[in-house]
Amino acid sequence: MQFSRNDAHATIHPLRPRPYPARLSIVLPMYNEEAVLDLVRAELERFAAEIYAETEIVVVNDGSRDGTIIKLVAWAEQDPRVRVIHLSRNFGHQLAATAGLDYASGDAVVLIDGDLQDPLTVIHQMIERYCEGYDVAYGQRKSREGETRFKLATAWVFYRLMRMLVSRDLPLDTGDFRLISRECLDTLKRLRETHRFLRGMVTWVGLPQIAVQYERNPRAAGETKYSLMKMLLFAWTAAVSFSTLPLRFALTTGALVGLIAVEEAIRAFVAYFRGDTLPGWTSLMVVTAAIGSALLISVGIVGEYLGRIFDEAKGRPLYLIGLTMNVDPAVGKIPQVPQEAVSQIREDLRETEFEKRRASQDAEVCR
């Protein structure tokens, strides 16, 4: 038997080889991708013709404001392999991708950006890994042609920081481009948290995972939807959805500032006994400001978590669908706890309830 050994510290799994997937789903979230859609369509059609698996293309229109949906509808009308999920508004990349994954019906499912910056040919290598028994084959970027130095630098920091905050197993330089097995996807579909960081969630599921290295192309047309601000917000979501480290950060800052406060207090006492208390004004201001800011930071971080708990408590659906085309509604159902388990629990409850009632009736008769 083969074993997965991709990293010195990673869990080792036995690998169960699988047959070539009979059905492959390609999931693409799209937001304002009209400019690149014709190219994407041509490339996908070429790819579907050369691959052995039966292919379905699940495109999620994430509330685009341009002609994306018009082109998608025309495509789906001509090609029954194309499934369109038109969301009621813009829900963001991670939720759009979730919607696509929910409706994918393949044995193996590939999530890829709608601008096809990641080359489709890499999917062949991913399928090889899938057949070897890996549940996730994620694309790892060797280079990023055509990206600005600033984007490269921020991405570099982002991935290292995320590894510290989310999980040590989070692969570096890896986006959402990946192939996921049906088994892994069904587990992933049961995680319904509102603030999502899909990469982290896939890592959380575990199972054998492996990198497939590739060169990322520049965008063929259109422009990036991930501005610096969006990247920062995304990093923040990842950090606070997966770890309580920021909460501990609040505690450490508090402790540090506390130490400074003690030092300042001692200095103030010494100055008092020496009789020169007046010149302490500057240090007093510094300490007050430091303590104030530490308090505000701490309260802010607690507030962030509270806000997220509030969002989860509302239990709203993750996305709303305006319209679907060529979609089987049964596919999108979210797997729940197995029904047999639920009915067994109900059965047990009913039995104890019945026994209780009988006992009370017996007591009645005795009286």
Ligand code: UDP
């Ligand atoms: N996207 C989306 N909803 C959004 C923002 C982006 O569905 O609110 C899609 C977008 O259409 C693209 C993918 O997410 O297919 C990645 O976005 P982009 O290419 O702009 O990011 P970058 O590659 O520059 O990081």
Ligand code: MG
């Ligand atoms: Mg892109």
